[in-house]
Amino acid sequence: MQTSIIPPRLLQELLAQRRRESGLSFQLLSERSRVDVAYLCRLEKGQASNPGRNIVLRIGIGLGLGLEAMDELLIAARHLPLSIGTPRPVTTAASQSAQSV
Secondary structure, three states: OOOOOOOOOOHHHHHHHHHHHHOOOHHHHHHHHOOOHHHHHHHHHOOOOOOOHHHHHHHHHHHOOOHHHHHHHHHHOOOOOOOOOOOOOOOOHHHHHHHHO
């Protein structure tokens, strides 16, 4: 059985798509995220790399991204997603019977 690994999307492509979808200009995104306009342009054109995690988070907030989209942006920028380590409810037969008592 062969498994395929889908590489994360390039940050520049994802950033451009999210910015277009949100209808924001570079200037408005800059104002919302408090990230320099020139730096946003360089990121989207692939001329800047390795933005810090806080910068990526500010851009995501400026774009109004939800958790899944924010995680996708963080992964594209080679950072750990926010959802890492988020506890998920575990349902087992024992926990279900304990709840019904």
